[in-house]
Amino acid sequence: MLGAELLLKSLEEQGVELVFGIPGGSVIPLYDVLKKSSIKHILTKHEQGAAHAADGYARVTGKPGVCFATSGPGGTNLITGLATAQMDSSPVIAITGQVASSFIGKDSFQEADMLGLSHPVTKYSYLVRDANDIPGIVEEAFFIATQGRPGPVLIDIPKDVFTQKVTEVRNPGVRKHLLEKLKKPELDFTQVEKAVEALKKAKKPLIIVGGGVNNSEGSNRLLQDFAMKNEIPVSQTLMGKGVFPADHPLFLGMVGMHGTIEANWAMQNCDCLLAVGMRFDDRVTGRVEQFASKAKVIHVDIDAAEHNKNRASDIPIVGDSKDFLEVLCEKLWASRNNKEWLRSILIQNPVEKVNFGRGLDPEGVMNLINSLLDDDTVVVTDVGQHQMWAALFVHPKKPRSFITSGGLGTMGFGLPAAIGVQMAYPDKKVVLITGDGSLQMNLQELAVIKQWNLPIKIFLINNGSLGMVRQWQELFFQENYAETILEVGPDWEKLAGAYNIKAKTLYENRELKETLHSSMANREPWLVDIKVDPGANVFPMVPAGCSLDQMYRSWKNEAHVSSIG
Amino acid sequence: MKHTLAVLVENHPGVLSRVSGLFARRGYNITSLVVSETEDSSISRMTIVVDGDERIIEQVTKQLNKLIDVIKVNDVTNEDTVNRQLLLVRVNADNSAKGEIAQLMDIFRARIVDIGRKSLIVEATGDEEKIQAIIRSLQPFGIQEIVKAGIISMVRGPK
Ligand SMILES: Cc1ncc(C[n+]2csc(CCOP(=O)(O)OP(=O)(O)O)c2C)c(N)n1
Ligand SMILES: [Mg+2]
Numbered sequence: 172m173l174g175a176e177l178l179l180k181s182l183e184e185q186g187v188e189l190v191f192g193i194p195g196g197s198v199i200p201l202y203d204v205l206k207k208s209s210i211k212h213i214l215t216k217h218e219q220g221a222a223h224a225a226d227g228y229a230r231v232t233g234k235p236g237v238c239f240a241t242s243g244p245g246g247t248n249l250i251t252g253l254a255t256a257q258m259d260s261s262p263v264i265a266i267t268g269q270v271a272s273s274f275i276g277k278d279s280f281q282e283a284d285m286l287g288l289s290h291p292v293t294k295y296s297y298l299v300r301d302a303n304d305i306p307g308i309v310e311e312a313f314f315i316a317t318q319g320r321p322g323p324v325l326i327d328i329p330k331d332v333f334t335q336k337v338t339e340v341r342n343p344g345v346r347k348h349l350l351e352k353l354k355k356p357e358l359d360f361t362q363v364e365k366a367v368e369a370l371k372k373a374k375k376p377l378i379i380v381g382g383g384v385n386n387s388e389g390s391n392r393l394l395q396d397f398a399m400k401n402e403i404p405v406s407q408t409l410m411g412k413g414v415f416p417a418d419h420p421l422f423l424g425m426v427g428m429h430g431t432i433e434a435n436w437a438m439q440n441c442d443c444l445l446a447v448g449m450r451f452d453d454r455v456t457g458r459v460e461q462f463a464s465k466a467k468v469i470h471v472d473i474d475a476a477e478h479n480k481n482r483a484s485d486i487p488i489v490g491d492s493k494d495f496l497e498v499l500c501e502k503l504w505a506s507r508n509n510k511e512w513l514r515s516i517l518i519q520n521p522v523e524k525v526n527f528g529r530g531l532d533p534e535g536v537m538n539l540i541n542s543l544l545d546d547d548t549v550v551v552t553d554v555g556q557h558q559m560w561a562a563l564f565v566h567p568k569k570p571r572s573f574i575t576s577g578g579l580g581t582m583g584f585g586l587p588a589a590i591g592v593q594m595a596y597p598d599k600k601v602v603l604i605t606g607d608g609s610l611q612m613n614l615q616e617l618a619v620i621k622q623w624n625l626p627i628k629i630f631l632i633n634n635g636s637l638g639m640v641r642q643w644q645e646l647f648f649q650e651n652y653a654e655t656i657l658e659v660g661p662d663w664e665k666l667a668g669a670y671n672i673k674a675k676t677l678y679e680n681r682e683l684k685e686t687l688h689s690s691m692a693n694r695e696p697w698l699v700d701i702k703v704d705p706g707a708n709v710f711p712m713v714p715a716g717c718s719l720d721q722m723y724r725s726w727k728n729e730a731h732v733s734s735i736g
Numbered sequence: 737m738k739h740t741l742a743v744l745v746e747n748h749p750g751v752l753s754r755v756s757g758l759f760a761r762r763g764y765n766i767t768s769l770v771v772s773e774t775e776d777s778s779i780s781r782m783t784i785v786v787d788g789d790e791r792i793i794e795q796v797t798k799q800l801n802k803l804i805d806v807i808k809v810n811d812v813t814n815e816d817t818v819n820r821q822l823l824l825v826r827v828n829a830d831n832s833a834k835g836e837i838a839q840l841m842d843i844f845r846a847r848i849v850d851i852g853r854k855s856l857i858v859e860a861t862g863d864e865e866k867i868q869a870i871i872r873s874l875q876p877f878g879i880q881e882i883v884k885a886g887i888i889s890m891v892r893g894p895k
Contacts, residue, residue: 286750290757295804298750315804346746348807476798479791 174302175201175333177340178266179208181309187237189213189228189594190266191221191587195241196281197268200333213594213623216615218245220587222252223613225263227591230574231549233386235262235316236591242268243281246327247288251581254292256323258578259410260382262316263323265289271331272300285327294322302335307342314345318353320474321386356473358490358498365486366445366469367502373443373467375512376403379426379455382410382577383448383472384492385570391415393496394447402509404516406434408449409562412573417566423516427455428713429559435711435719436519438463447471448492451481452578453715461718471495530704531683533557533632537564539684540602540630543691548600549574549592553585553609555639557632559709561604583612586629590616593625600691603629607660608637617670620696628690629698634705635660642708646723663700674698738767739793740817740889743782743800744807747773751805755782758803764788764796770886779807783888816892819863822885823870824849828878829856837877844870855880 172180178201182190191213194202205212215221218240225236240249246267256263269275270282289296295315297308305328312324370376378398384390391414398405398421405415406423415422424431426438438444444466449455451470456462459482470477470484471492478487488495537560544550550567551574552558558575567573574592576584589603610631620627641655667674673695677683683701690697712723745751752771759766767785774781786796793811800809823846829837837856838848846860860870864887871882 287753290750290754291761349804352801352804474802476795476802478798479794483791 172337173200173204173333174305174328174335174337175204176207177302177305177337178309178328178333179204179210181306182237183209184306185309185313186234190237190239191215191224191228191591192239193218193221193241193245194239195245195268197242197270197330198239198245198333200330201239201268201328212239213590213619215587215590216618217613218248219252219583220590220613220616220619222249222263222265223255223581223584223587224591224594224616224619225265226252226256226261226584227551227574227588228595229256229261229263229591230259230588231571231592232595233262233388233571235264235313237264237266240265240267241281242270242285242330243283245281246283246285249325250288250292253289253323253325255576255579255581255584257292257294259576260321260386261323262321264312264316265293265323265325267325267327268333269298269327269329272329273331275329285325289325292323293325296325297327299326299328299332302332302337303339303341305332306340307344310342311345311349315349315353319355355491355494356475356489358494359488360498362486362488363495363498366488367499369443369467369469369486370401370403370445371504373441375440375442376401376445376509377437377441377443377466378403378405378445378447379407379438379449380405380411380414380447380492381408381449384411384414385448387448387491387493390448390491390493390496391570393493393500397496397500397503400503400505401507402513403445404437404509404513406430406437408452408455409575409577411449412562413567413570416568421513425562426719427452428457428715429563429709429711430713430719431563432519432711432722432724433516435713435722437516439465439719440515441466443467443469445469445471446484447495448473450474450477453481456482456719457713457721458716458718461720529706530634530678530702531680533560533634533703533707534564535680536630536632536683536701536703537561539687540604541565543687544568544602545600548572548602549596551575551585551589551592551601551603553603553605554580554582555606555609555637556634556642556707556709557604557606557609557638559639560632563709565604582606582609585609586613586616586620589627589629590619590625593627594623601625601627603627605629605631606638607631607633607635607657611661614666617667617672621670621672625696626694627696629696630687631663631698631700632703633660633663633700634703634707636705638707639709645708646712647714663698667698672696672698674700676700676702678702737789738785738787739811739813740819740887741782741784741786741797741800742810742812742889742891743784744774745780745782746805746807747778747780748805751780754803754805755784755800758799759786759796762795762799764792768886770888772888783886785887812889812891817889818892819887819889820861821864821867821887823858823860823862823867824883825858825871825874825879826855826881827858827874828854828880830854833877837874840873841870844873846870
């Protein structure tokens, strides 16, 4: 058996059915034996696409997503994808070819130091020196990627290791200290007890959930039980979408820079904050010194390093959110009366709408998309205004069903990630909400959609600009729209047509409803180019570096603008 | 405040770069870092002296603990430890000064390890304070060159 065959066998043993990748010189020996394995390979058109597709697969399933790339530029093209996965704790496994061992360190053709390049953007990375080590390394890599706080792992394999004859397989198993380091932490019950006491005493309790709750199977139910029985309002981060029903009266929506008025107001006024599986990112906290400053903070996270990193917590608890919520539910004291507190949150003003009437209203489009979701629809987004509108108005009904690049904010994530999602679940409906800037960043993957006939619905929120940056320029840079207007957009119908993908450009509401409905109803890929108001902005908005109290509720509205500090 | 961390790590290539990369990326301040093999050749020990307030030290410790190749992090700052640093100094010394320097170094139990026509090399080991004191005492003669090794430390055995 060759190293390459042993690698595929080891991947099969880890349950891998699908990989995304592109071949090249140093991985030809691997691709040469691919057909002998049960693993299906999806040929993306760019390695970044392969990495995001593997990431989309991983996020929606919770299982590792795998991508292959060749040495040098193949490997470096994965880096953005790995950084994206790292920031959002997604278990991606990247396997890169490397130049043959004897060529390493000599600036050989297509040599790149993948180990060095990957350090800051992965949870771990390996250079394989001997084919006999492959099964051990693969086993450990999957262990590391999935245990504790998940994250990407890279395995770099020199060409001669792929062709090396396996003689005596060495698999010492996962290193002992890792079993300890990555095992599920045991809850510290004195801390939990303190949390219960704090919640009991609280007059204005608030919950905020993050991606950790999405990651921890079954914790959404417990959260719902707990919040509903105790009548505690629930807010979320971008990564926490899908764990709490958006139509429930206790649901406040997203907190942060583009948080809802209710959620941000509640955050600044609560006296006890239960933060579960979130990490106080600056896009969530605004000026962190003034974030939830009246609250006693209970912070539950599986990663101890998140405690006191950005926001000091009064009661840090290291643990899995499910374990914690389980105990919390046992200690439920049920039906407390938070009516007064809830009422005070809900009377906060709704957003004032400003419609310039120069195209479709993006919020209306989002509400329409939201109405088309069934219980299992997965929504994938790109990065920009459309992402924030989606976060505010489009609410998938289950965990792991809002797939977005939160931490790194990677434009170009959406299309390949949607491919990964649809490959993982061929029967689920997959909706991609993207922008005209973002879609052009990994456009080449349309070919994959066509090749595999993936019935992804691409809803392109077309504002003719790099809208989110344009919005900042309008608000904070005296309307100096430097390089944000996309003067030449493609004719999207023609462009999709070039791939034989059905497409339609829409300018008005009547058509919109019909087209979105009919595109959702069939099993084919669709690109719907939705021309929205190019001047529309995302509100509410807390300017960077301001506290969550300092919120723009609308623009062109002197009263509100002047209230900003 | 300065903290001394005793960090056990896997002994293989790349570990040092992961640790130093962590410090560089997160902007922590390393005062001194020493790596060496331990009695078990598969494990290395890093002695890291890092400057920062409690919150930074908490983060440093936790982030180090997250590294896959790190086996154990021990903050020995408040433990009873033996701390040592190695010092080499080349100091100006004409014939009249040589005797004076030799006497002075005797007090510190430092040694003269090289005699040049107009200079001496002094070797000393000790904790940071002693090393500083030696350097100060040599300054009036005119120091040409200083080389110091990083600080190593070991927790004292139970009495
Ligand atoms: C790879 C990358 N480059 C640049 C940015 C900065 N950026 C953030 S949002 C944005 C505009 C996105 O434009 P589009 O996809 O059309 O979305 P819109 O905001 O218009 O809805 C840009 C350039 C980014 N997030 N990612
Ligand atoms: Mg746009």
